[in-house]
Amino acid sequence: MSRVLIIAEHDGAHLNPGTAKCVTCAAALADAQITVAVLAKDPAAVASQAATLAGVTKVLAVANPANEHPMAAILAPQIAAIARDFTHVLGPATTFGKDLMPRVAALLGAPQISEIMAIESATRFRRPIYAGNAIVTVDVSAGTQIAGTVRTASFTAAGIGGNAPIEASAPAVTLPTHTRFVAVSAASSDRPDLQTARRVVSGGRALGSAEGFKLMFALAEKLGAAVGASRAAVDAGYASNELQVGQTGKIIAPELYIAIGISGAIQHLTGIKDARTIVAINKDAEAPIFEVADYGLVGDLFEIVPALSKLLG
């Protein structure tokens, strides 16, 4: 039997959808008993959301004022203290989980499997290397505790309908004071989050300017979509860093991905491999993006995008 501990990602009020994807990943283990740990200043609201996820056996709520802002150096010792009896300790492969889980793994002396995309057994996992250009199957020996990050693009979110008991937990550990939260820039919150959006409209260097890039926001508005950008568009200053989709940016799996003025460099395609449907709009009919697009449209984006916006009324 596998005893799985999932570390919830949240903003203090809402559970991040990455957590529900970790539950789906964990459920692939035979006879999995899944516990979700919510570490927060006041975990009540997030813990009750976690308790409704189908497949969750128990929720551990760890309340501590030090947990107000998630910092790996503060969270890891608390997690290590409650994780001893679990076989698998998982978190989402978001910047939250990527920062935190190796620190937890180190304290547990456990190997970490990063970016798990499939679980074949309690000791066998599949994960991408070389930016997704190869997939490896990795074994650990039986009885080895492992930490892992779960590639959110590879799993659907667990449904709701569960009613797991919530238990308060207060691990007796001394927390360090060497790491202090200063600020987080408030990203615009009226648009869907790029990492979890069902639809994404993404722009490339062909937009030509920050002004031109505004076309993306107008189209996204009509579609209820998140906005993404290629590395070229970000490097050129047309779009901000957190919009970058690709190997060095975000790896996403929306139902609909519309790539506009994006040629389709390998590093970009790596970020959208798992999108359900890809639409490409580009004036260069030879652009590599058309090799992976489900629907391709060759033409001038400055004519096509306004026409699309109009048709979507």
Next chain:
Amino acid sequence: MKRILVGIKRVVDYNVRIRLKPDGSGIVTDGVKMSINPFDEIALEEALRIRERGAAEEVIVVSIGTAEAQQQLRTALAMGADRAILVETPAGADSPVEPLAAAGVLLKLVEREQPMLVILGKQAIDDDNSQTGQILAALWERPQATFASKVELTGDTARVTREVDAGLETLEVDLPAVLTTDLRLNEPRYVKLPDIMKAKKKPLEVVPLASLGVATAPKTKVVRFDPPPQRQKGVMVKDAAELVAALHAKGLL
């Protein structure tokens, strides 16, 4: 002396399209261009800039790998590092040094060199693990600031801006600390020919891995390498109206 320790890994060059061995036993590396992991180059550049501002006196580059990694260490010395350490693994050893072991090795060097900062890339572009910096910080019981896009040092603290999913987060950490670099922290300098000549005279110490007494037996084993699933080319539409109709028909709008 105020030191910065920078870790660099020898990896298949960023621009090379990797190929799998036909029997699925690994990646073809024979005759393939090898380079410093690009995130590590950014780590070195940041360390050099800190030294050039006078906030540090010495930059030490460390690599863990076979004797061939001396090439990348020489490049790092040509970029401006003061000295290099190669923790040498036996040639032909096919079990890689895992992140837990690599962090253990770095901790030994940290204990010896007592740096104020350790700067590593946020991940190596071969294994894509993104673990070593965080593990080192845990074992060393010091702060970590990962995915850094801006670093400001003031006395015994560093203020680090991090690229997180929500946008940009700023942390203040006491030194010594471990930083890992994101893509936009800086643009690494180019190496000039006279610097390559000078680098040949800089010290490069070779330390056999086994001499450090770190447990390096792998805890994981890759049993198979597969190519990723390929997407099929779809259909071309002639205009915006046809596109919208197709997306409607597929239930996507």
